[in-house]
Every structure is written in C-alpha cells, then in structure tokens.
Amino acid sequence: MYENPDGVKIGLEVHVQLNKLKTKIFCGCSTNYHNDPPNSHVCPVCLGLPGSMPVINRKAVEAAIKVGLALNCRVEEHTQFYRKNYYYPDLPKGFQITQYDFPISSQGHIMIEGEDGEHKIRITRAHMEEDPGRLVHEGTIDKSKYTLVDYNRSGMALLEVVSEPDLRSPKEARRYLDKLRNILEYLDVFDGNLEGALRVDANISIMGGQRAEIKNISSHKGAERALLYEIVRQKNVVRRGGVVVQETRHFDEAREITLSMRTKEEAHDYRYFPEPDLVPLKISGWAPAIKETLPELPDARRMRFVEQYGITDDQAKSLTGELVWANYFEEVLKTYENEYGEKLDPKFAAAWINDYLKAEINYRGTTLTITYKAGNRTGYAIGIEYTVAILRKLYLKEITDDNAVVVFRYLLDAPVGGEIPRLGKLAEDYIMRLLEEKGLLKVEGDIIVTAALEAIKENPQAVADFKAGKEKALNSLVGAVMKKTKGRADARAVREVLLRMVG
Numbered sequence: 001m002y003e004n005p006d007g008v009k010i011g012l013e014v015h016v017q018l019n020k021l022k023t024k025i026f027c028g029c030s031t032n033y034h035n036d037p038p039n040s041h042v043c044p045v046c047l048g049l050p051g052s053m054p055v056i057n058r059k060a061v062e063a064a065i066k067v068g069l070a071l072n073c074r075v076e077e078h079t080q081f082y083r084k085n086y087y088y089p090d091l092p093k094g095f096q097i098t099q100y101d102f103p104i105s106s107q108g109h110i111m112i113e114g115e116d117g118e119h120k121i122r123i124t125r126a127h128m129e130e131d132p133g134r135l136v137h138e139g140t141i142d143k144s145k146y147t148l149v150d151y152n153r154s155g156m157a158l159l160e161v162v163s164e165p166d167l168r169s170p171k172e173a174r175r176y177l178d179k180l181r182n183i184l185e186y187l188d189v190f191d192g193n194l195e196g197a198l199r200v201d202a203n204i205s206i207m208g209g210q211r212a213e214i215k216n217i218s219s220h221k222g223a224e225r226a227l228l229y230e231i232v233r234q235k236n237v238v239r240r241g242g243v244v245v246q247e248t249r250h251f252d253e254a255r256e257i258t259l260s261m262r263t264k265e266e267a268h269d270y271r272y273f274p275e276p277d278l279v280p281l282k283i284s285g286w287a288p289a290i291k292e293t294l295p296e297l298p299d300a301r302r303m304r305f306v307e308q309y310g311i312t313d314d315q316a317k318s319l320t321g322e323l324v325w326a327n328y329f330e331e332v333l334k335t336y337e338n339e340y341g342e343k344l345d346p347k348f349a350a351a352w353i354n355d356y357l358k359a360e361i362n363y364r365g366t367t368l369t370i371t372y373k374a375g376n377r378t379g380y381a382i383g384i385e386y387t388v389a390i391l392r393k394l395y396l397k398e399i400t401d402d403n404a405v406v407v408f409r410y411l412l413d414a415p416v417g418g419e420i421p422r423l424g425k426l427a428e429d430y431i432m433r434l435l436e437e438k439g440l441l442k443v444e445g446d447i448i449v450t451a452a453l454e455a456i457k458e459n460p461q462a463v464a465d466f467k468a469g470k471e472k473a474l475n476s477l478v479g480a481v482m483k484k485t486k487g488r489a490d491a492r493a494v495r496e497v498l499l500r501m502v503g
C-alpha cells in the first residue's frame, strides 16, 4: 500500500489537439500548418472577425466521441457549446467556444502503473473546445518587451480531458500522461510529436490544503518537475506557519520553478452562456457505430502479446507502451515469415527489439521513426528488412551477438543524409556486404583452431596455471583467441576448442 505521506492530491487537465483532422473545428482552414509561416492558415472564422459564423466539423465530434469511449466514459445524449468570455490577445473575438454543463463525455477512467501497482484514475469529463492562437514571447514571459501572435493554431480542435484528483505523486502524474498519450496514438486522432499537441494544467494540493493550479506545461517531464517543485514550495509555506492560497501559477520550464500569475478565477468570472451560433447536437445515436471502429487499445494489446507470443509482461508493456514499437515488433515477425517461409521465435525477436534496440535508441535520445533528409520522408531509423536480415544471420549463427550489436550501431549512427531504407533482398545484400567489409562474419573451425594454437604458444603461464587447477586462467586464453579473431568467433566454441587442447 502506498501511504502518500504528504497527502498529495493531483488532478490534471490535459488539452489534446486533435491534430490528425484535416480541418479546424469551426472552419475549413487546414490543420497542416506546422512547417508554414505564421498566420498563413487563417480565415475570418478562426481569426474571430465580426460577422463570421462557426460551423461544427463532424469529424471532430466523431474523434471526440472515440476518445471518450476509449477512456471508458459515458457519451452524453446531447452536447452543447458555450462561450467562455475573457480578454487576451490569443483570442481576438473576446471569448472561446468551449463546453460547459453538457460536455461530450464524462465519468470515465483509465488504469495506470501507480506507486503500488495498478491504480485507477477517474476521468471527470472530456469536452471539446477551440484552440486559441499561440503567443510567442521574446526571451522569458516576464521580461519580454512585446508579444507575437500566430493564429495558425487558433481554431484547432481541442479535447480537454479532466481527471479527478486521484493522482498521488508527480510520478503517477507522468505515468497518467504517458498512458493517455499512448491511448490517443492508438486511436489515430493525435500526433504527439507536433508542437502544442498536448498541454497540461495541473491542480495540486497537499495535506488537505487549498490547491494551486499550474498552467500550460508542455511536456510530461515538465509536469513531473513542476509538481515536484510545487510540493516542496507548499510544504515550505506550511512549515513556516503560512497557508497555501488558491492561485494560478506559471511553470518556467527553463528555471524549473513555478511563479504566481494571478489569483484563480471562478467559473462566474467567465460569464459562460450558450453559443447562439451553434445548435445543441444530439449525439446519442453516434456512439454505437463509432465503438465498432475502436482499435485494439494498449492494455488489450499488451495482454495479447503475452498470451500469443509468450514474451514477458515487462517486454509487452514496453513494446505496447508506444504504438510505433508495438507495430515494429509485429511487422518484423510478419516480414521474417514472408521472407524465409518460417516463423521467427517471438521471444528471440522481443529480446533484440525491446531489450536491445529500444534501449539503444532511447540511449541516443532519438526515436524509432525519423525523417530522412532526402525526399523529406519519414521512416524507421532501422528499416524492418534490416532488422529481419540481421536476426536471420543471428538465427543461422552466421554472426555473433556482439557483432550483431556492431551492425545495429553502425546502422543507427549512419548519416541520415540520403539513406533511404533498402527493401527486401536488397537489405540482406546490404547487411551481407557490410559484414564482409567490416570483417564481422563469424569464423569457425580451422580459424579458431589456428588462433587457439597461437594463443597457447604465446601464453605458457596461463596454460601452466590452468593445468595446475586455476580454472580462471582459461578465460585469459579465451580472451586472447577472441582478440585474434576480432570478436568474430563464438566464445563458447572457443572454450571447447581450448579445453580439448589443454584440458
């Protein structure tokens, strides 16, 4: 049982940009603005010019229902949009179209890996709203002389997912965000790698005190850091005999501290009222058909991986924890079978893909999917066919584990310049050439025997020690042979040959 010594209660409001939709929520402007100049994807509606009229994007409502269902929410009978009034340059019309007492879905939950095992986090609601524009400050927000505004983002469909304060530590908050992002990626409504894709406001209180709200955190790591800072700050306030006041704070990512912004607004400060330009939507009939389209979600896929492939729960958790890795793993299995007409052992594949390749890529701080400079196309950092070819060589024992690592590392570090992954047999030829060029193909038989004879001749002391009963002396002989064969011999085979000669 997790004791939660400081009585930490954290609730998160996560703003998810439904950025896989083609158009914005209330107009026909394209959502594909990330590589374009500021204010180039705008129209009177998303600029909020007087007289412009919003029209709801049906696909956005469908995506929002899909997310609600995946978060185990109840999808409401009907939903309605409201105006939330506030004055700030990110929304020139002076209000944001959002939802109030008729959100699209509510009362859901997701399971996370908590401090003491599986932990259920209740979802209060998930409601739709329009994204405001993006404000760009020169330097830091408190020192900047002016503010630049980019309305490309204005009017992007947002889903605000609000949790109950069921999170008990910054670590749990991070796990919750990871899980939420994971689910959203499986649903194919969201690309988490794009700027502004996921923004977090966090409520936190300790020991039953008032809560502080930390605004606009832009990363999972940022959320964890901001919350860790905030716990220390609130504890210090209490320790000095003070009282934590309810307020909104800003997280300064660079300095990793939170700063007081203003005292918290109450709902009535926003003077919510129904958006007169959008009729209430009756959505009760939509959910069943959308439910049919729900893909296999992370938890289900994890369980299937364990059952179907016999890999460990940790491996399955790690692979399914990112959609791209889960797909990669299954694509490797399928491609191998197509290519060689026999099944690849999934446990063997998981050991290489999850335990080795994923760790290697994480260590480099890169991702499995990369953008190739030539043609600006995206692909895997190591094409499926390469991995399949290397696993084949390993299975046939044509290369050693150590040298497979050398090849993987060579491929990972190869300049991304013009290298487009070669496919099918070409990948195998490429790997073969690489192995030959680098002298990495496994050596056996005569070559090992010759190297062993040399090693014995050059290390009489080790031979004498071994014969006198010091078993460890054999290791230095094995080392000498491995050095002579440049690591291309199988250590076990070398051991056997040496034992036959000196044993």
Ligand SMILES: [Zn+2]
Pocket: 024, 027, 028, 029, 041, 042, 043, 044, 045, 046, 047, 155
């Ligand atoms: Zn527009």
